[in-house]
Amino acid sequence: MSGAGVPLKLAVPRGALFGETLDVLDAAGIDTAELRGDSRSLIFETGGMVLVTMRPSDVPTYVEMGAADVGITGKDVLLEQSDRPVYELLDLGYGRCRMVLAGRTGRDDLGESERSLGMMRIATKYPRIAERYFESTGRQIELIEVKGSVELAPLVGLGDGIVDLVATGRTLEENELEVREEIVECTARFVANRVAHKLRAAEIDELTAKLREASQR
């Protein structure tokens, strides 16, 4: 954790949330012009803060360990890494998407497997969310963890369906998949390190207030 007197470190997610995150930061009075350029740097100093850009799924790690004092990432990431204790301070509202169970359009592989095998075979990048969801609905699954394009899996027979994040639904459609069940809705969240939240209270409260206002515009 960075101590008093040094700038607050904010973990900024690259990827799908990057653009809107920069917009909200700008609206909160934090100049992000440098981040918008095609610089290869990952660390930027701006407006009395240090912005560190990284994969969204790394944000909870940096924040939990105190390498970043605060950060922004998706609720999907926080749910999947719920064993990382970070303080969730604010729902920023953007980056809205749904975690869903999807199966092949016009086919009932999911239902057939459940009937004759007693369980469904589910491919996903979110093993913990999937496991918790099926456990809480009293069903058994065989979990297949993949790292890349999960929508490919059922097409080639790897699993009966997928649990994945859906924004517009176009990717599903293009791969002849359709939503069967909605698990949870996810948006971008503002998180803080537990110790930073205590020891840099004034700065973090001020930033939270600015982000709240900016995200509601």
Next chain:
Amino acid sequence: MIHPIPPGTRDVLPDEMRELRRLKNALIDVFEGRGYGEVATPALEYDEVLTRGEGRSYNAAYRFFDEGGELLALRSEMTVPIARLVATRYAGAQPPHRFCYLAGAYRAVNPQRGEMREFVQAGVELIGAPAPAGTVEVVEVLEAALDAAGLGRAVIGLGDADLYRQLLEELGVGDEARDAILASLAAHDLVGLEEKLSAAGIGSEQVETCVALTQLRGGREVLEQARGLGGGAVERAIARLSETYEGLEERGVAERVQIDLGLLRDLGYYSGAILEVYDPALGHVLGGGGRYDGLMKRFGLDLSAAGFALYLERVHVARMEESRRGEEGR
């Protein structure tokens, strides 16, 4: 040949051992110097004893049967074993009792997170000294211990364990909803907290008040700000915290204490004041404690109690980070 040890355990070699020894000695000197006699208890207890003490938030992860079929468990902390010891060995003695310890404890870990299954705690228990004087004494010892450990910048958070339980009761929230709300609070998930409060049928204005309350942390001014948010439960918590804080001011040890109304520790036996310890050089909590006035009664001895425990290994890391910072002259 490489012979592995279980993840979450470790060997300590002489260089580190020497530093840890110095740290341990410094801490024990502080404790003993203030009348806290060192005790040791078995790492193994009857499971029934630990369950009785910890209640629903039972933390012991390693349980097994002995040769007679008795269920044993490895302790997960030292407060419950010392409560057992006091009830058994000091039932007739005149309180208050002062004890300190440096002892290994055992907890479950999340896989591949570098968490420790076995760790050392250094702490004190003050039994039979009620609030606020007992709490003030414990904070004083804690500050002296942090100084002795070379953590002059460390901060002690002071909160109240009963505030939200009583506040939710006052708002008419049922038991089940209350547990879910307290869980969100303990995890400091403000988005979830807001959702669960609304789902429990609390009006939006009161939801806002509750959430705002959890964000109050700082010096004496926090108590005034909280009073503005009103309610009998808040008023009572503020009265308890004011008393303690005034006691700390009288003893000249309030400066490093941060009043924190968002504090909630996950061990089930706390009541009244709760403590957490931070150092700016480390992103993790260094230790914690507070009052557990109902704990001794579970062992048949109706005495108030308070104490704290520091995670020795984390204190060691923080000390190293602090001296590194000193060398760099930042």
